[in-house]
Amino acid sequence: xxxxxxxxxxxxxxxxxxxxxxxxxxxxxxxxxxxxxxxxxxxxxxxxxxxxxxxxxxxxxxxxxxxxxxxxxxxxxxxxxxxxxxxxxxxxxxxxxxxxxxxxxxxxxxxxxxxxxxxxxxxxxxxxxxxxxxxxxxxxxxxxxxxxxxxxxxxxxxxxxxxxxxxxxxxxxxxxxxxxxxxxxxxxxxxxxxxxxxxxxxxxxxxxxxxxxxxxxxxxxxx
DNA sequence: ACCCAGGGTCATA
DNA sequence: TATGACCATGGG
Numbered sequence: 001x002x003x004x005x006x007x008x009x010x011x012x013x014x015x016x017x018x019x020x021x022x023x024x025x026x027x028x029x030x031x032x033x034x035x036x037x038x039x040x041x042x043x044x045x046x047x048x049x050x051x052x053x054x055x056x057x058x059x060x061x062x063x064x065x066x067x068x069x070x071x072x073x074x075x076x077x078x079x080x081x082x083x084x085x086x087x088x089x090x091x092x093x094x095x096x097x098x099x100x101x102x103x104x105x106x107x108x109x110x111x112x113x114x115x116x117x118x119x120x121x122x123x124x125x126x127x128x129x130x131x132x133x134x135x136x137x138x139x140x141x142x143x144x145x146x147x148x149x150x151x152x153x154x155x156x157x158x159x160x161x162x163x164x165x166x167x168x169x170x171x172x173x174x175x176x177x178x179x180x181x182x183x184x185x186x187x188x189x190x191x192x193x194x195x196x197x198x199x200x201x202x203x204x205x206x207x208x209x210x211x212x213x214x215x216x217x218x219x220x221x222x223x
Numbered sequence: 224a225c226c227c228a229g230g231g232t233c234a235t236a
Numbered sequence: 237t238a239t240g241a242c243c244a245t246g247g248g
């Protein structure tokens with residue numbers, strides 16, 4: 001007898017929550033990018049930033065045919081900062097983007113990186129100044145199709161309010177928990193994270209600081 | 224005018 | 237290990 005059998009009036013499981021989100025919102029088609037490198041650049045630029053702003057920054061680069069590690073690495077910091085300006089933190093992000101590009105080229109590019117085992121690839125991503133846990137995991141999942149469950153602030157809030165976690169667990173603990181409970185499943189992780197973000201945009205902006213209902217699936221304003 | 228966004232680094236205790 | 241300051245644009 002599995003443990004899921006014991007749910008009576010309690011919270012829905014992780015997969016159940018996923019099904020409800022998917023049924024309500026439909027597939028989100030993440031990550032919005034035409035190529036792995038574009039996805040990775042977007043991951044750096046979207047740190048604590050609305051995607052609409054990131055899209056402008058990416059557009060500034062693509063319009064000029066500059067969205068490649070070889071070209072970005074050659075741009076003067078001031079010029080790159082001006083191009084990514086709409087994404088905010090432009091000085092910081094110009095530097096981080098360059099750091100990443102330098103690393104990416106010195107590692108040998110996408111094909112070489114693809115041949116690495118996930119833990120190794122993750123460690124190398126984290127060694128880049130400007131790539132933290134969440135950004136590394138975004139890249140692992142959406143650019144390298146690795147079964148890595150991304151933990152962001154929305155994920156914490158949602159599952160805290162659903163009662164799965166207390167919320168103060170550290171990043172690795174939560175990632176491990178979700179990956180263990182769900183099991184390795186790239187398409188599911190992909191869609192799940194996208195749906196969580198979609199749900200947050202949908203509900204949370206309408207109900208700022210709603211500690212009880214916001215992001216909770218049983219909430220009348222929710223799914 | 225205020226709040227927030229698809230975080231991360233660095234200095235400090 | 238764990239806070240806090242800092243980075244900065246654009247939309248609600």
